[in-house]
Amino acid sequence: MKNSIQLSVRTLKNVVWLFCLALLFSCEAEPVLQEEINAADLGVKKNHNIVDIVSTHMNIEVQSTIPSGWTTFRYDNRSHNPHFVLFDKLPEGKTVEDSKAEVVPVFQDIIDAIAQEDEDALNQALSELPAWSGEIIYSGGTGLLSPNHISEITVYMEPGTYVLECYVKDSEGVFHATRGMITGMVVTEDHNGNKEPKFTMEVRISSETGIEFDKKVRPGKHLIKAFFEDQTVYTHFLGHDIHLVRLDENTDLDELNSWMNWSDPNAFKTPAPEGVEFLGGMQDLPALEGKEESHVGYFDAHLKPGTYAFIAEVPDPMSKGMFEVFTVPSAR
Numbered sequence: 001m002k003n004s005i006q007l008s009v010r011t012l013k014n015v016v017w018l019f020c021l022a023l024l025f026s027c028e029a030e031p032v033l034q035e036e037i038n039a040a041d042l043g044v045k046k047n048h049n050i051v052d053i054v055s056t057h058m059n060i061e062v063q064s065t066i067p068s069g070w071t072t073f074r075y076d077n078r079s080h081n082p083h084f085v086l087f088d089k090l091p092e093g094k095t096v097e098d099s100k101a102e103v104v105p106v107f108q109d110i111i112d113a114i115a116q117e118d119e120d121a122l123n124q125a126l127s128e129l130p131a132w133s134g135e136i137i138y139s140g141g142t143g144l145l146s147p148n149h150i151s152e153i154t155v156y157m158e159p160g161t162y163v164l165e166c167y168v169k170d171s172e173g174v175f176h177a178t179r180g181m182i183t184g185m186v187v188t189e190d191h192n193g194n195k196e197p198k199f200t201m202e203v204r205i206s207s208e209t210g211i212e213f214d215k216k217v218r219p220g221k222h223l224i225k226a227f228f229e230d231q232t233v234y235t236h237f238l239g240h241d242i243h244l245v246r247l248d249e250n251t252d253l254d255e256l257n258s259w260m261n262w263s264d265p266n267a268f269k270t271p272a273p274e275g276v277e278f279l280g281g282m283q284d285l286p287a288l289e290g291k292e293e294s295h296v297g298y299f300d301a302h303l304k305p306g307t308y309a310f311i312a313e314v315p316d317p318m319s320k321g322m323f324e325v326f327t328v329p330s331a332r
């Protein structure tokens with residue numbers, strides 16, 4: 001369990017680590033139509049009061065204010081690129097405008113410096129990262145989602161000011177947030193009264209044991225509970241998350257494994273690797289001590305027979321037990 005102060009210290013340590021690594025190694029997808037799935041409903045209970053999030057290009061459209069409590073978001077990706085929507089809870093007094101002015105451009109400078117193997121520029125960019133950015137609490141959000149797909153997630157929203165963003169990179173290495181995929185949202189003290197949803201399947205993720213779940217997965221419509229046993233900061237400055245992907249005969253597992261790391265200038269760029277259909281998931285949850293809701297997020301999945309994987313966006317997820325392939329059999 002880590003609190004935000006510990007996270008910020010670790011973040012700084014990892015900034016230094018990444019800097020050292022950089023010194024050492026001076027180192028548009030076609031739309032896919034979502035298929036109709038005639039599968040059994042395994043007992044998924046839907047929340048009411050759904051909050052819609054829509055992307056039609058490099059944008060994130062959502063209402064500006066919502067009440068607090070368990071909240072279901074429906075993300076509709078109508079654009080031509082895979083995206084996610086990460087919820088960043090800002091420290092008191094900060095807004096999306098502060099993030100746009102002080103954080104997003106710096107991360108763009110950081111990745112540009114790494115790409116250009118420019119040590120001075122990297123050093124300069126790191127020095128410009130505001131101290132308050134270490135106090136941002138990553139608070140869930142929709143996992144990677146291929147174009148023309150819809151994903152529903154449910155998370156517990158604490159009151160506060162949030163940034164919603166996507167940091168996948170375009171083919172030129174520019175973050176989608178830099179291109180406009182960033183917006184603000186305020187969660188008020190008013191409670192929405194929603195209950196925690198009922199789930200049909202559970203997957204657990206931890207920095208020590210990776211991703212764990214019962215691999216006897218039934219086909220059909222699921223609501224998957226993602227339980228974050230802990231949270232930490234990896235060498236890409238961020239923690240672990242979980243994404244559901246459908247694989248096919250064209251999938252190169254090593255390519256996908258390498259792709260899942262924004263801090264690699266050659267990875268996390270669109271177009272995404274071939275043979276990978278992103279079906280959503282759950283972004284980093286903070287797993288705060290004494291706050292059970294901060295360990296838990298839910299996401300829906302329509303699993304038809306085939307090959308899938310749960311994978312985290314961390315450097316080399318395979319080595320961390322965070323790239324788990326599984327098969328969904330035909331219904332009997």
Ligand SMILES: [Cu+2]
Pocket residue numbers: 081082083084166167168176181
């Ligand atoms: Cu994006």
